[in-house]
Amino acid sequence: MGINLEEQFQQKIDQEIKIEPKDWMPQKYRHTLIRQISQHAHSEVVGMLPEGNWISRAPSLKRKAILLAKIQDEAGHGLYLYSAAETLGISRDEMYEQLHSGKAKYSSIFNYPTLTWADMGAIGWLVDGAAILNQVPLCRTSYGPYARAMIRVCKEESFHQRQGFESLLVLSKGTEDQKRMCQEAINRWWWPCLMMFGPPDDQSPNTIQSMQWKIKRFSNDELRQKFVNMIAEQIKILGMTLPDPDLEWNEETMQYDFGKINWEELKQVIQGNGPCNKERMDARRKAWNDGEWVRDAANAYAAKHSKQL
Amino acid sequence: MTTKEIQNPLINFLLHLGDNALILGHRNSEWCGHGPVLEQDIALTNIALDQIGQARNFYQYAAKLISETSGEKITEDSIAYLRDGWDFKNCLLTELPNGHWGQTVLKQFLIAAYQYYLYQVLEKNSEEQLSAIATKSLKEISYHLRWSSEWVIRLGDGTDDSKQKILDALEIVWPYTNELTNFTDYEIEIIGDTYKNIKDNWIEKVYVVLTEAGLEIPSTVYNHNGGKQGNHTEHLGYILTEMQFLQRAYPNSEW
Amino acid sequence: MKTFIRKFFYGDYGEEKNTASEHNPSRQTINEWPLWEVFIRSKQGLDHKHVGSLHAADATMAMENARDVYTRRNEGISIWIVESKNIHANNPDDADALFDPANDKIYRHPSFYELPDELKHM
Ligand SMILES: [Fe+2]
Ligand SMILES: [Fe+2]
Ligand SMILES: [Fe+2]
Numbered sequence: 001m002g003i004n005l006e007e008q009f010q011q012k013i014d015q016e017i018k019i020e021p022k023d024w025m026p027q028k029y030r031h032t033l034i035r036q037i038s039q040h041a042h043s044e045v046v047g048m049l050p051e052g053n054w055i056s057r058a059p060s061l062k063r064k065a066i067l068l069a070k071i072q073d074e075a076g077h078g079l080y081l082y083s084a085a086e087t088l089g090i091s092r093d094e095m096y097e098q099l100h101s102g103k104a105k106y107s108s109i110f111n112y113p114t115l116t117w118a119d120m121g122a123i124g125w126l127v128d129g130a131a132i133l134n135q136v137p138l139c140r141t142s143y144g145p146y147a148r149a150m151i152r153v154c155k156e157e158s159f160h161q162r163q164g165f166e167s168l169l170v171l172s173k174g175t176e177d178q179k180r181m182c183q184e185a186i187n188r189w190w191w192p193c194l195m196m197f198g199p200p201d202d203q204s205p206n207t208i209q210s211m212q213w214k215i216k217r218f219s220n221d222e223l224r225q226k227f228v229n230m231i232a233e234q235i236k237i238l239g240m241t242l243p244d245p246d247l248e249w250n251e252e253t254m255q256y257d258f259g260k261i262n263w264e265e266l267k268q269v270i271q272g273n274g275p276c277n278k279e280r281m282d283a284r285r286k287a288w289n290d291g292e293w294v295r296d297a298a299n300a301y302a303a304k305h306s307k308q309l
Numbered sequence: 310m311t312t313k314e315i316q317n318p319l320i321n322f323l324l325h326l327g328d329n330a331l332i333l334g335h336r337n338s339e340w341c342g343h344g345p346v347l348e349q350d351i352a353l354t355n356i357a358l359d360q361i362g363q364a365r366n367f368y369q370y371a372a373k374l375i376s377e378t379s380g381e382k383i384t385e386d387s388i389a390y391l392r393d394g395w396d397f398k399n400c401l402l403t404e405l406p407n408g409h410w411g412q413t414v415l416k417q418f419l420i421a422a423y424q425y426y427l428y429q430v431l432e433k434n435s436e437e438q439l440s441a442i443a444t445k446s447l448k449e450i451s452y453h454l455r456w457s458s459e460w461v462i463r464l465g466d467g468t469d470d471s472k473q474k475i476l477d478a479l480e481i482v483w484p485y486t487n488e489l490t491n492f493t494d495y496e497i498e499i500i501g502d503t504y505k506n507i508k509d510n511w512i513e514k515v516y517v518v519l520t521e522a523g524l525e526i527p528s529t530v531y532n533h534n535g536g537k538q539g540n541h542t543e544h545l546g547y548i549l550t551e552m553q554f555l556q557r558a559y560p561n562s563e564w
Numbered sequence: 565m566k567t568f569i570r571k572f573f574y575g576d577y578g579e580e581k582n583t584a585s586e587h588n589p590s591r592q593t594i595n596e597w598p599l600w601e602v603f604i605r606s607k608q609g610l611d612h613k614h615v616g617s618l619h620a621a622d623a624t625m626a627m628e629n630a631r632d633v634y635t636r637r638n639e640g641i642s643i644w645i646v647e648s649k650n651i652h653a654n655n656p657d658d659a660d661a662l663f664d665p666a667n668d669k670i671y672r673h674p675s676f677y678e679l680p681d682e683l684k685h686m
Contacts, residue, residue, distance in 0.1 A: 017414075022655070022656050022657075025627040049342050052343075055339075057547075059390075059556055060386045060390070060564045061361060061365050061386060063333075064338075064361055065358060065361050065365075068338055068354060068358055069358060071341055072341065072354040072636075073636075075341075075342070075350050075354070076633055076636070077353050079351070079618065080616055080631060083599075089357040091596055092619065094597065111355070118554055120541065138419045149616070152615075152616070156521055156637070166376075167564075170564060171564075175559065177562075178559065179402055255439070259461050283342075283343070285667070287342075287344065290345070291344065291346060292595075293468070293470050293471055294349075295346060296345075296467070296471070296595060297346055297470070297471030298463050298468075298597065298621035298622075299595060300467045301466050302622040302625075305466075307620070348618055348632070348633060355636070455628075456628060459628075463621075515631040
């Protein structure tokens with residue numbers, strides 16, 4: 001005896017025993033998880049918008065179907081993650097309320113505009129690629145429902161990055177206009193993608209506790225470096241370049257060195273001043289408000305009939 | 310390209326079927342990311358994906374037949390992206406704007422009910438490939454019909470507000486429904502006199518579902534027709550402008 | 565106007581005592597569609613397995629949503645749905661009392677019995 005609940009809890013985590021919804025957990029663990037999972041869910045759902053822009057303009061029927069299926073997957077990811085957060089005692093409607101009121105954050109990357117078709121490829125390759133690096137380790141995260149949701153997400157995610165790269169590959173072998181489109185999209189998405197991993201480690205206060213709880217398994221900077229190493233190699237196959245004159249292989253560290261990130265830009269985007277913050281939030285709020293009478297009608301109908309299958 | 314001069318009824322019929330599926334799928338896909346609830350966003354996107362898949366099947370078959378007779382290399386994409394509005398043979402109902410969720414599910418229901426009976430006839434057609442596409446599509450359409458009828462009933466029998474909204478939508482779309490079962494020469498050439506049954510079955514199904522929803526079939530005195538012959542509403546032009554933009558701006562490119 | 569009521573999740577139904585630490589009363593906006601748990605049989609011969617949850621206004625809709633959300637990649641051939649509030653679960657605090665007593669009943673396992681090698685097919 002004598003060992004308290006909190007120590008027991010940490011022991012379980014150290015032994016890689018998953019925490020399940022009804023198990024005892026520190027209040028702060030619960031709240032941190034709710035924040036992290038709901039933020040992730042919001043990102044999936046808001047993330048549908050920039051790509052959704054191009055469904056009606058996809059250049060072939062095959063690409064239209066791929067894009068539609070990809071964006072639909074993101075809706076599914078949002079749903080799985082909201083469900084995981086719900087097991088912690090918050091409702092999906094409450095999370096929506098936090099999103100719509102601006103209280104909850106979502107990934108900064110989705111506040112950038114999609115200006116050409118090549119952006120669909122760049123998002124799949126770079127944005128989904130960055131997200132996957134973050135998500136794969138989360139399949140082993142300490143909270144059971146979150147880990148299970150992430151396994152499902154990662155399984156579906158694997159086609160997203162591939163379709164993006166393949167679509168850029170076609171452009172890179174295409175006409176001069178298409179090559180330009182491809183390069184220009186990479187130029188625009190590269191830096192925002194590096195910012196997507198969050199502030200540098202010495203400025204992210206939550207990291208240590210989150211690592212101990214195994215709800216975060218690599219630091220922002222570690223993941224960012226991993227991403228740079230991966231993309232710097234893959235881009236050679238496209239015959240394109242990354243917009244960073246300081247990008248260089250470092251023999252000593254066996255990593256790529258890269259240039260300075262404009263943290264002020266990230267701060268602005270997070271504070272709501274990115275190029276599309278307003279459009280994204282307006283679109284989400286509109287969908288939610290326009291849907292209210294539909295949701296109410298379904299409730300009213302169900303109450304009248306309480307139909308069995 | 311243009312398909313205006315084509316006389317072959319089978320090709321025209323395939324184009325009509327493909328155009329219906331594509332334009333309706335295009336409209337439904339506009340909801341992706343904007344649905345009233347995540348689960349239903351996913352559901353309607355599934356339907357849109359089915360429809361785009363069906364369009365591709367019909368177009369690929371039509372492209373093969375057109376290429377054989379003209380010697381030109383025609384693909385599913387040249388059919389979808391390089392024809393002008395006058396070549397499109399979709400029913401006007403498919404191109405109407407989505408409006409609110411109620412109008413969208415109502416349109417989807419009215420068309421799915423029609424496709425449900427039409428495809429059962431096509432399934433028995435002696436053209437093997439047409440029959441195979443119909444068999445595959447019919448499974449999808451059975452689900453579309455079920456899903457959309459349930460929504461029409463739910464909204465009709467939901468709140469006072471939802472009932473009013475679905476009534477308004479019915480007023481808007483009903484004058485476009487006659488065209489579905491108003492069969493043209495190229496259709497009758499392929500399906501024979503079974504078209505009469507399709508019409509009867511369709512109206513019966515619509516009656517049953519609307520009645521359960523507490524709605525009445527509007528007594529409209531006029532109908533809009535013309536889509537099947539390439540005479541469209543103003544809406545189609547905008548759909549095509551958007552859809553065909555890249556193929557038009559960067560011709561002869563691979564995507 | 566938002567009204568919040570008690571919300572159920574994963575077998576939270578009908579229990580007096582909540583084991584979760586200072587768990588703040590979970591809430592649900594009153595207009596939210598109920599939560600359902602989804603179980604899928606991935607192929608003939610296998611058990612249904614819990615795959616996740618979703619919201620739906622009624623059972624018919626929940627069944628269709630389950631199909632649309634959880635079987636987009638041929639994951640299943642049969643679906644069960646259960647409204648989450650109808651699932652009863654044991655209290656994790658009772659786990660020791662419930663499950664530990666089975667630990668020392670090793671005679672329930674075939675490997676407990678040592679038999680001569682000559683004996684076949686047993
Ligand atoms: Fe995702
Ligand atoms: Fe993705
Ligand atoms: Fe993600």
